[in-house]
Amino acid sequence: MFNSNAFDYINVLDKAADASWTRNEVIANNIANVDTPGYKRQDINFEDELEKALGNSRYISMDTKVANLKTTRLDARVVNDYSNFSYRLDGNNVDIDTENVTLAANQLKYQGLTASITSEFTNLSKAAT
Numbered sequence: 001m002f003n004s005n006a007f008d009y010i011n012v013l014d015k016a017a018d019a020s021w022t023r024n025e026v027i028a029n030n031i032a033n034v035d036t037p038g039y040k041r042q043d044i045n046f047e048d049e050l051e052k053a054l055g056n057s058r059y060i061s062m063d064t065k066v067a068n069l070k071t072t073r074l075d076a077r078v079v080n081d082y083s084n085f086s087y088r089l090d091g092n093n094v095d096i097d098t099e100n101v102t103l104a105a106n107q108l109k110y111q112g113l114t115a116s117i118t119s120e121f122t123n124l125s126k127a128a129t
Contacts, residue, residue, distance in 0.1 A: 006124060008066045012050075012074075013117045019046035019076035020110040026078055027103045030094050037090035040083045041099075046076040 023044040033039040053074055054065045086093045 005067045011071045017113040034094045041081045043081040044076045045079045
């Protein structure tokens with residue numbers, strides 16, 4: 001059996017793209033609840049999880065870190081953001097302008113991730129020929 005780490009980066013990029021897609025859904029939910037009294041803004045806690053999973057050792061290459069990464073443990077979690085903070089008297093902490101900017105930034109991130117996945121598969125197909 002041939003053992004290869006060819007899909008290590010693709011697996012991480014796939015998890016990141018899934019998290020970005022979920023963040024889009026969460027932001028859309030925040031926007032939909034902008035006028036709901038007591039609603040607390042939600043976000044995804046993926047980047048922190050990825051950073052912890054990769055570790056912070058300067059003496060290990062990124063290739064080694066990614067190869068040793070357990071992607072099954074790398075899941076995006078929905079968290080309440082600034083749950084004790086509120087912009088309004090009704091307890092809601094959603095700012096529509098911030099949500100729209102965050103949504104636009106996240107869409108760009110998702111496009112970048114999908115382009116990276118496509119690039120990785122292109123590189124694999126070139127290597128196979």
